[in-house]
Amino acid sequence: MHVPDGFLDAPTSVATGVVAAGVVGASLVRAARHELDERTAPLAGLVAVFVFAAQMVNFPVGAGTSGHLLGAALAAVLVGPATATLCLTVVLAVQAFLFADGGVTALGTNVLLMGVVGVWVGYGVARGALALLPRKLSSIPVAAAAGALVSVPVAALSFTGLYALGGAAPIPLGALAGTMVGWHLLIGVGEAVITFLAVTSIVAARPDLVHVARGRLPALELRIPEVVA
């Protein structure tokens, strides 16, 4: 879903750039205060590299179209939403500057769509699903997959919204919204499968590092022996 230069006009690109920069700044603060510590920080590095690698592997979704992982919900569930925004921002910046994948003037747009909308929608849906699912570790990959499934079409719909504000060429917005959401719902299915598998492996190996598992691991609760007076 990498938006190239030219799809959105300059004022819209500047506006998304400013908003994205603000959110990334806030994410740095939030990640430092609430999400990252010495124990979980290495997982954030791994998640960013995985998102980059997985985004290289486009999978076919039929009729001459393909899609690839966004990784927003996956990252948010594993390392927390603010850290996920940082991961996606690093990936999108490297893609834009080294590989000419996604425009440079569109970097703010892409950070906003994938690194902010995708992350928070994926995280919100996953959190909602976790509230409904049994309090078991095996619920976490299912919730992450639900977040992944929803995050992709919502990010696609958000692109349509930005295009409505500052699209460079006049096209019927209803058709744009319909085709964007339709195709990205299919891509979302692939997103959900990959997210489920990746989250399953981390939850199996080290559930104690998983952000949404905090407070769900009885083995890690503090057990303070009663002091006999």
Added chain:
Amino acid sequence: MSGTTDRPRISTRRLVGVGLAVCLVIAGIVSFYASSHPDGLEYVASSLGFESVARDSATAGSPLADYSVRGVSDGRLAGGLAGVVGAVVVGLLMFGLVRIIGRRRGSAARP
């Protein structure tokens, strides 16, 4: 919540090591087999007729543009090299960033 213990089953170092190795295989080898069809947005843009408003990126002249390596003619090698370079750069940036954040946090936590 069964199956969890106080001691991690594998160390963080090992998890990250194995994970990064998997990532290098995906970026360096598996990526060659990726679908070359246009992605969802490109497909929609061409079917609705607005793909032509896209401009070449300012970085289109990068030696790694479009996940290739200038001067390497073998597509499999060029794509794999580009993937590995990208994964390493992303890793350096993100591991560096979390380290800086963690260090600042550590110093702030101590009064």
